[in-house]
Amino acid sequence: MSKICPITNKSSKMAGRYSNRVRATKFNPTGNVRRHANIQKKKIYVPELGESVTLNISTKAIKTINKNGAYQTLKKANLI
Numbered sequence: 180m181s182k183i184c185p186i187t188n189k190s191s192k193m194a195g196r197y198s199n200r201v202r203a204t205k206f207n208p209t210g211n212v213r214r215h216a217n218i219q220k221k222k223i224y225v226p227e228l229g230e231s232v233t234l235n236i237s238t239k240a241i242k243t244i245n246k247n248g249a250y251q252t253l254k255k256a257n258l259i
Contacts, residue, residue: 182215182216182218183216184216184218184235184236184237184239184240185234185235185236185256185258186236186237186240186243186244186252186253186256186258187236187237187239187240187243189216189218189237189239189240190216191213191214191215191216192213192214193211193212193213193214194211194212194213194214195209195210195211195212196209196210196211196212197209216237217237217238218235218236218237219235219236219237219238219241220233220234220235221233221234221235221236221241223244223249223253224249225249225250225253225259226249226250227250228250228259232249232253232258232259234258240252
C-alpha cells in the first residue's frame with residue numbers, strides 16, 4: 180500500500196511528542212514520532228468512464244471526491 184495520497188499529496192511527517200511536564204519546564208526532550216496519513220484503499224465508480232477504479236487515497240480525498248465528483252477530481256490529479 181502506498182504511503183502518499185495521489186490526490187492531496189498527504190504523506191507521513193515527523194512530529195514532536197507531548198508530555199505533561201511541558202508546562203513545568205521549557206527544556207523537556209521527549210523525542211520525535213512519525214505521524215502517518217490516514218490512507219484507505221477505496222474502489223470508486225466513475226460513471227463517465229463506465230468502470231471502477233481502485234485507489235489508495237486519504238480520507239480527505241474521499242470527502243473531496245464526494246463533494247466535487249469522481250471524474251473531475253481524478254482528472255485534476257492526472258489519474259485518468
